Amino acid sequence: MKAESAASLPSAQLPLGVQLPDTATLAGFAPGPNAAALAAARQAAIGPDERGYFCGGPGKTHLLQAACRAAGEAGRRATFLPLTDWRDQPPAILDGLAGLDLVCLDEVDAVAGNRAWEEALVGALDGWRTAGASVLAAAPAAPAQLTGLLADLRSRLGWGAVYALQEPAxxxxxxxxxxxxxxxxxxxxxxxxxxxxxxxxxxxxxxxxxxxxxxxxxxxxxxxxxxxxxxxxxxx
CATH class of the missing domain: 1.10.8 (Helicase, Ruva Protein; domain 3)
Structure with a gap:
């Protein structure tokens, strides 16, 4: 399986280990009112140049991790990046994500006010788009509502469809x-x-x-x- 956690990438670039839980599968997601979000995660796992952003209720992290796992099972190179855990690391670690097919950014609101990380993410998102990589991101609120982030970063996070997840029945x-x-x-x-x-x-x-x-x-x-x-x- 080629889906890469932080632990499987060069330690000099990605110093914090992240492992995908066994339960992180697309089949294990209860779609209910969130069927469109599940379809977007599934498409990003197999297709190039897909964009999606998840906000709102529970299930955001699950979708990102599951898409990452599904990408690996499809023979694509992917990584899951929880920014709450990484915000104290140098943003140069993003350089290690060049050449991947899918990048899943969780808790992007965690870098609000960290100008170095915000600017690095703007550059990385531009680079991934140019390379045709798919990108999924998640935070509690929609990009336009993350007023603590740079406007350029908010606009890039909103390049694809925004899915407001609801609590499943x-x-x-x-x-x-x-x-x-x-x-x-x-x-x-x-x-x-x-x-x-x-x-x-x-x-x-x-x-x-x-x-x-x-x-x-x-x-x-x-x-x-x-x-x-x-x-x-x-x-x-």
Whole structure:
């Protein structure tokens, strides 16, 4: 797989390691009202010169990481760059991203007020566009609303379509839980998925570690996922 995390690129250029979680897949995203955003991430993963920007509700990071993984599976070179983690590093690390097919920039608002990073991103976005690379970016608000960023950077972040993500419905979340359990070899009945969403968390990101716990507990106890067993695991 050619999708590159920061850890797989030259350490002199990208000093902070970033690994894509196993759950970061396009198939594992609950589309619901965000089907257009999912389609944009899928297209950016396989096509050149695509642009997209995700803002609003949960799922932004998942889409970026999943697009990066899908690009690698398609034989393309991609990287995921969480700017909150990188803003204290020299922006020259962006030079190491030349020649990639897909660049996914998360939390771009994190560099607001850091003129060196903002100017470096303007230059990098120009370079990626000239080279025909695809770029996906994400932040809590739309580019036009990120008033703390340079105007030139805001305009470049808005070169493609802007997708305001909405919270998926519980039925969509339930389907994702069942599908992700199946990817681990677990059969999760619908009533168990409903129980988790009602009694633990409605945030899928928080439910993934719990799903991993249930997987380990089920294997160790040789038990199926039932509501009594899930209650027992949650209480330990």
């Amino acid at each position: 519980d039925d969509d979340k339930r389907r994702v839980l069942v599908a992700r359990a199946a990817s681990r070899g677990l059969t999760m009945p619908d009533e168990v998925a409903r129980y988790l969403l009602t009694h633990t968390s409605r945030d899928l990101r928080r439910l993934m570690p719990l799903l991993a716990r249930l997987d380990r507990a089920s294997l160790a106890a040789q038990r199926r996922l039932t509501i009594p067993f899930v209650k027992q695991v949650c209480q330990t």
